[in-house]
Amino acid sequence: MWKFIVKRLIMLIPVLIGVTLLVFLILQLAPGDPAKVILGEQATPEQIQELRDSLGLNDPVLVQYANYIIKLVQGDMGDSYKTRGPVSEEVFNRFPNTIKLTACAMLLAVVVAVPLGVVAAVKQNTLFDSISMVIALIGVSMPIFWLGLLLILLFSLKLGLFPSSGSEGIKSIVLPAVALGFNHMASIARTTRSSMLETIRQDYIRTVRAKGVAYGVVIRKHALKNALIPTITVIGLQIGYMLGGSVLTETVFAWPGVGRLMVDSINGRDIPMVMGCIILVCATFSVVNLVVDILYGMVDPRIKSQYKSGGKSK
Incomplete structure (x- = not known):
């Protein structure tokens, strides 16, 4: 390993x-x-x-x-053309805000999408399945910035429930997290549903059910674990997409993260600052992919054995 x-x-x-x-x-x-x-x-x-x-x-x-x-x-990202200060200092000051936004958006997406996909697969071709897939289709098709503007119009300007910009207090992160997570929630739900449908049709699932094991137990202890591997893949990729999508989200909601810093730096032709932001995002995406690969081994023992053997098939 x-x-x-x-x-x-x-x-x-x-x-x-x-x-x-x-x-x-x-x-x-x-x-x-x-x-x-x-x-x-x-x-x-x-x-x-x-x-x-x-x-x-x-x-x-x-x-x-x-x-x-x-x-x-040598560990030097250079100095900003605009502020003349170290790029690393500004980028790392903004990065925790981006991580916070991405984590909240992904948590929201996973908590909603995985159960939604599992239930939709178990209740295939029912009204619940149709409604959930329509919602997923809308989520995949809706641009993040447009959804963000709609959320601001409804929940901030009309209802006054949440602030429309800034990062002061817990309420400030609700609308950006929903806007960023909704699109990815739809992708995770569709992948989970497809993977569950394929898994519950396998012979070993029929064998377990033939032994009289309750259907709910079969889904939780046997089908779900094997169906999670494609879902984990999608979640890992979606985290990378969220880091990229945070550029739009942070701009719409004036969230002080790396994405907004990158947009401001591009507009100001601040090349060292743009490079620093992109390097940090790329490195984070690569580390996330590594964590996803490690999680494969925790979910599927066959993959873990390949890691131990250095990837050589026996």
Whole structure:
């Protein structure tokens, strides 16, 4: 198991290098001059040129990228073009808010979606199954930002139950978590339903039922555990999508997280800050995938035995 974990962590290095290179090149090709954005429209050409020299923006792109990677390996994400402060300090100050929002949204999605998918599979082709799948279809199809605006209009402006923006108090996280989690709840519910339907049709389930075991016990102790493997996969992927979707959610609800910081930095052409945000999100996504792979072994002993043998089939 430990060899597998170390191997996955080593594989994270080329992934991060590829992501940083791609994002760095895209930001370089984006229109706008960071020096002009920082100094404003009233800046003289001499002031702009002086600032570009001090920031290293006149160097070739590959030289700029090499200098950035050298600093990054040393633990330095650089300084923000806008605030002139360390990028790592600002990013890590915002990151707990993003994690809090993502955790609440995922908790809401899992608590609602898994039981919904299980019951829908057990009650296949009933009214409950049809209604739950219609809700799931709406959740998959509805954009996060549009749902967020609807929630603000109804629960904040009309009913006054929750604040429309900010992060003060528990109430502030309710609407962003619902907006972010609803779409992913629908995907998890559909996957759970499909996996449960496939599992309860297996021969060993028929055998257990033929022995007189109660149907509820069969579902809880035999079918659900085997049906959870695809669900765990989807949950792991959805966490990564939530980290990306938090950009829209945090912007709509003015939530002070990494997503909103990234949008503001892109608008201000603050390349080091954008790079810092993306590196942190990418690393978190990779770690989540590693945790999901470990959970496979806890759920399915066959996968655990593959980890112990180094992935070699016997």
